[in-house]
Amino acid sequence: MKTWLVTGASSGLGAAIAEAALQTGHKVIATARNPTKAAQANPRISELGGTWIELDVTSPNTPKIVEDAVKEAGGVIDVVVNNAGYSLLGSIEDMSESEIEAQFSTNVYGPVRVLKGVLPFMRARKSGTVVNISSSAGIDGLPTCAMYAGSKFALEGMSESLARELAPFGIRVLVVEPGSLRTNFWSVYVEPAAGMNKDYAGTPLEQVLQLFKSNTGAQPGDAVKCAQRILEVVEGTGMGVGKENLLRLPLGPDCYKRFQTKIDTLQENLLQAKEIAHSTTY
Incomplete structure (x- = not known):
């Protein structure tokens, strides 16, 4: 039996990994910002014996809270999953400094604090084992994702x-x-409080944003299957046998296709x- 710590376990992939x-x-x-909820x-x-703790990864107290939780669990931590995160979508022109800082505080500094x-x-x-949950946006930045992709690119380089x-x-x-993934991730994304500059109407930025909005509930990825693949690769079982040297684990045919296109374009x-x-x- 190993001890796992999973941040952002309140829903979606984080909850699936914990289960x-x-x-x-x-x-x-x-961990969750509101563990009761x-x-x-x-x-x-x-029911399966998991322990909930309150954790907001943007808090400077995160290292101490995590340290105390590990000590309470017996002083051993085998796997940490940095999953807590969200997406800020829109034009960087319309984003305030505080909105950008909040995105990076959660998606980049959050894992560092943990x-x-x-x-x-x-x-x-x-x-x-350190498992950092990135995204297909961590390799390929789409329109409207400049800050979200930027935060995931940072996590990729850091990793x-x-x-x-x-x-x-x-x-x-x-x-x-x-x-x-077919989770609530894209239904709870954040848009700039300032709204969208009208000059972006009809551009790829607005088109991709509308695609994200209309795609809710129809995403191809299954979070439960993804969680199982992650578990197998971490443990070297099932489809993870012989994959102990993997640094990156793309999940989903859509992600794989984007990565292949990116590699071809880079080449x-x-x-x-x-x-x-x-x-x-010289």
Whole structure:
């Protein structure tokens, strides 16, 4: 039995991961900003033996809250899942500084605060797995997603460095990149309070935003299946056998297709720029 800590476990993928870990026999510390409401919405987590704690990852007290929760659970943490996050969608022109700061405080600084709480325990035992939930937007930024994609790109880069920094301690980093999941994630996104500048009407930004709005409830991805794949890759079981060296885990045919297109585009860009790149040496 291992101890998992899952942030943002009140709904969607976070709740599915918490349940999957519990059903496999693990101990789970599930976090939510409102744990009472979260427990009522997800009774199975408590029924299976999960423990709820109150945590807002934007709080500077996050490392201490996480540290205390791990100590309360026995002083061992095997897997941490940085899942808490949301999307701010719209034009960066229309976003206030405080709206942008809140996006990055949750999606980037949030995982950092949680890691500050768990990594000392993992280093002491020279084992553990860090699962950072990114997105297909962490590799491919669509119109209207500049700040959301920006936050996930930051998480991707951070995770690449972390994987190399933590390897000497036997700590693994796995970046999970779900495609579009049939959860409430896209129904609770945030738009700038200022609204949309009229000049963007009819542009790709508005078109993609409308697509997100109309797609609610029809997304192709199954959060329960995604949670199971994540569990298998973390544990090296099922479809995760032999995948213990994976850094990235794209989930969903839609995500896979976007990644392949991105790789092809990058390759084409690189080849076109080759002569220029090699012309700048002394």
